[in-house]
Amino acid sequence: MKGLAWFFRRQLLSLSGVGLILGALFFAAALTPTLIPRSYLTQGALAGGCFAIGYLAGVLWRRLWHYLELPEPSARARAIANALAAVGCLLLVIVFLWRTTEWQNSIRSVMKMTPVETAHPLKVCVIAIVTFVVLLALGRLFVLVARFLAARKRRLMPRRIANVIGVLVAGLLFWAIASNILVRMAFNALDSSFRELDALHEPERPQPTDPGRTGGAASLVNWRELGRTGRRFIASGPTATDIGAITGRPAQDPLRVYVGLGSRDTAQARARLALDELKRQHGFDRKILIVITPTGTGWIDPSAIDTVEYLHHGDVASVAMQYSYLNSPLSLLFQPEYGAEAARALFAEIYGYWTTLPKEKRPKLYLHGLSLGAMNSEKSAELFETIGDPIAGALWSGPPFESRIWRSVIANRNPGSPAWLPQFRDGRFVRFMNQNGPTVPVDAPWGPMRIVYLQYASDAITFFAYRDAYRAPAWMSAPRGPDVSPELHWYPIVTMLQLALDMAVANGTPMGFGHVYAPEHYVDAWVAVTDVRDWSADALARLKEQLAAKARKTSAGDAGDDPYDDRGG
Numbered sequence: 001m002k003g004l005a006w007f008f009r010r011q012l013l014s015l016s017g018v019g020l021i022l023g024a025l026f027f028a029a030a031l032t033p034t035l036i037p038r039s040y041l042t043q044g045a046l047a048g049g050c051f052a053i054g055y056l057a058g059v060l061w062r063r064l065w066h067y068l069e070l071p072e073p074s075a076r077a078r079a080i081a082n083a084l085a086a087v088g089c090l091l092l093v094i095v096f097l098w099r100t101t102e103w104q105n106s107i108r109s110v111m112k113m114t115p116v117e118t119a120h121p122l123k124v125c126v127i128a129i130v131t132f133v134v135l136l137a138l139g140r141l142f143v144l145v146a147r148f149l150a151a152r153k154r155r156l157m158p159r160r161i162a163n164v165i166g167v168l169v170a171g172l173l174f175w176a177i178a179s180n181i182l183v184r185m186a187f188n189a190l191d192s193s194f195r196e197l198d199a200l201h202e203p204e205r206p207q208p209t210d211p212g213r214t215g216g217a218a219s220l221v222n223w224r225e226l227g228r229t230g231r232r233f234i235a236s237g238p239t240a241t242d243i244g245a246i247t248g249r250p251a252q253d254p255l256r257v258y259v260g261l262g263s264r265d266t267a268q269a270r271a272r273l274a275l276d277e278l279k280r281q282h283g284f285d286r287k288i289l290i291v292i293t294p295t296g297t298g299w300i301d302p303s304a305i306d307t308v309e310y311l312h313h314g315d316v317a318s319v320a321m322q323y324s325y326l327n328s329p330l331s332l333l334f335q336p337e338y339g340a341e342a343a344r345a346l347f348a349e350i351y352g353y354w355t356t357l358p359k360e361k362r363p364k365l366y367l368h369g370l371s372l373g374a375m376n377s378e379k380s381a382e383l384f385e386t387i388g389d390p391i392a393g394a395l396w397s398g399p400p401f402e403s404r405i406w407r408s409v410i411a412n413r414n415p416g417s418p419a420w421l422p423q424f425r426d427g428r429f430v431r432f433m434n435q436n437g438p439t440v441p442v443d444a445p446w447g448p449m450r451i452v453y454l455q456y457a458s459d460a461i462t463f464f465a466y467r468d469a470y471r472a473p474a475w476m477s478a479p480r481g482p483d484v485s486p487e488l489h490w491y492p493i494v495t496m497l498q499l500a501l502d503m504a505v506a507n508g509t510p511m512g513f514g515h516v517y518a519p520e521h522y523v524d525a526w527v528a529v530t531d532v533r534d535w536s537a538d539a540l541a542r543l544k545e546q547l548a549a550k551a552r553k554t555s556a557g558d559a560g561d562d563p564y565d566d567r568g569g
Contacts (some may be wrong), residue, residue: 017082021032026054026087027128028096029491033103034498034516035458035484036505037113040120043100044127046501050494051128052135097121106485111513146170159344163200208234212281213256220277227260234258238306241531243314246546247539254309255283255317261298267323271345274321275353283317284354286363288530291350293343293369293377298322301370303511303519303551304397308526310543311535317363321346323376339372343380351381355389366529367394371461371515374399376504378406393450393529397517401464406453419474420457420481435482435512437524446531454525457481459515460502468496483513511552519551520544 031043038046065072073081100119108115109306150159150166157165207223208216214234215223226234234256243251257278264270269526288307294300300320309316315366323342347367354365370376374396381391399406409430413422417439424430427440428447433454454461463475472490475481480488523544526532535543 016055016059016062017078017086018062020054021082021085021089022058022061023051023053023055023132024086024093026050026057026494028089028093029494030498031096031100031103031124031488032489032491032496032498033107033485034502035460035463035488036502036509037104037107037111038501038505040123042501042505043119043128044124045131046497047124048128048131049135050134050497052139053493053497055132055136056139069306077156077402097124100124101464103485103487106487110483110485113510115125145173153278200467206235214277214281218280220280221257221259221272225260225263226258227298229294229300230258230260230320230322233300233305233320236302238309238314240314243310246310247313249313252314254314255281255286256305257281257283257317258318259321261322261324267321267342267345270321270342271349274319275349276348278317278319278350279353281317283319283361284357286317287315288312288317288366289354289363290316290366290368291347291377291380292318292320293339293367293373293380294320294322295371295373296324297340298324300373301397302554303517303547304368304370304395304522307519307522307547309532310547311523311526312530318368319346319350330409339376339379341378343369343373343376347380349509351386351391364392364530366392368396370397370517371399374406375403378403390449393452395452395454395522395525395529397522397525398456398459398462398515399453399455400461406462409453418477418479418481420455420463420484431528433521433525433528435518435521438528442528450529450531452525452529454517454521456483456513456515456517458483458509458513459506460499461506461515464496464499464503466496468499469493511548519547523547 002568018151027050030047046409086390098121100121101116105115107113107265114254125507146163146166146169148166149169150162153162155363156162208214209215211218213219215231216228223231237254237256240251240253243254257274259270259274259277261270264273268416278284288308290305292300292305299319305318321342323339351365354362367381368375369375377394377396378399381394396403396406401407409424410419410422413419413424417423421432421434421439423439427444429449430453431438431440433439433452434456438452457463457475458481463473465473467473468490470492472495475484476488476490480486508514509516512521523540527540
């Protein structure tokens with residue numbers, strides 16, 4: 001016991017005073033709100049990680065000061081300064097912990113969530129300490145490895161050169177272990193897990209009895225090869241009876257085509273299969289044809305597709321193709337080229353056949369995607385390839401921050417328009433919408449192609465950026481989005497880490513906030529994109545109310561089989 005106590009005492013005494021002070025400042029900043037409410041578990045892990053980064057910055061600062069041989073203050077002056085700084089930081093941390101509940105409730109308030117009574121500051125501190133200790137241990141292990149390697153090189157070269165080489169080699173070694181062994185092992189395990197989940201055959205979702213539907217007896221696509229998300233997409237959605245009950249008008253069953261990842265070996269083969277199935281079901285005879293790029297797991301948001309099917313009385317055909325088993329963040333990290341390749345292959349097949357049809361008889365062709373699907377859908381159609389025979393438009397919701405076209409439009413928005421809901425030129429080509437609708441008048445004229453981005457200011461997947469580490473993002477400037485906390489402030493490095501965490505939990509918000517897009521907001525978007533004219537304002541308001549109530553009831557698990565189960569995909 002004495003030996004263990006001596007070890008812990010030695011470790012505590014070895015901690016850097018400057019590092020602890022900077023770590024405390026980073027810890028306090030991590031307690032402030034950003035876009036998504038946090039649990040005490042995520043808040044503690046975030047605060048502990050930020051403390052470790054601040055501590056590292058302090059250690060590096062002291063090492064640099066010593067390396068440059070700058071004058072050192074006396075021991076007495078350093079002790080007094082450290083004590084005063086430590087007391088100030090401790091008081092700051094206590095105040096920030098005391099305000100954590102208030103800050104979390106400021107986010108919950110704008111999202112119309114029930115306030116919490118406490119943010120559990122003690123639990124946050126415990127989790128933060130554990131996180132910091134683990135990261136500190138890894139850091140000290142790195143230092144030991146670097147010193148060992150440097151000591152071996154000092155026999156052959158000057159000390160400082162050996163030290164630099166030791167650090168570089170240790171960094172490469174740790175990176176190789178993390179990326180090529182640990183990450184790949186985790187990736188393979190996750191890929192296998194998601195593949196097994198995708199293969200699950202749910203008894204409550206039987207094969208369609210209509211031979212004409214995808215997965216039916218006459219279908220070119222095997223029901224089991226559709227995958228979990230594909231079967232959910234085909235089996236869910238409104239029927240002609242459902243649509244007619246709401247609209248009060250004659251309707252037809254919407255046509256949905258989906259090809260699972262296991263249907264064919266290559267993206268090109270799956271795209272050809274999707275086209276053949278769409279032709280078999282006479283999808284090109286419909287009024288509206290939508291090429292959908294799903295999320296990473298193959299999930300398609302019912303809020304988006306059900307809405308457009310109601311608006312056009314079922315006279316809609318939609319086609320989609322799965323490109324991954326992993327959810328969107330993992331697909332973006334490990335398989336970024338797969339989604340773009342699949343989206344490109346599907347669009348090329350559909351568009352190539354569509355252009356051979358008489359213009360007066362073929363359907364209007366649109367693109368749609370949510371999240372990673374939006375980014376890959378952007379990549380599917382190159383402007384120079386379609387300019388001679390353009391498609392009708394696209395609706396992209398929750399586009400990730402890496403989306404190329406979205407970033408270009410945001411960067412070139414009209415002066416004075418906010419980054420979270422910008423205006424682009426005269427609005428003839430691109431418009432943006434959020435919970436409150438468009439930024440331009442509804443009756444403003446459109447050009448030959450209509451593109452709408454549906455995005456929420458509270459969606460970190462859309463508004464995260466690596467440069468948030470060193471400068472405040474434009475969307476934080478006043479005026480702010482209606483779903484962003486007024487208590488949100490920018491802090492170097494910390495804000496970027498907070499937003500990175502927000503991305504991971506962006507699907508945990510109520511519908512209509514974060515990365516969870518609501519059907520009533522899709523109504524306005526689809527009306528603009530597909531030029532809906534046979535609905536009155538009152539009828540649209542009733543449709544929004546009914547779709548919103550149905551979606552929230554279904555998502556809450558009160559309506560049996562839930563098409564929103566795979567939302568995180």
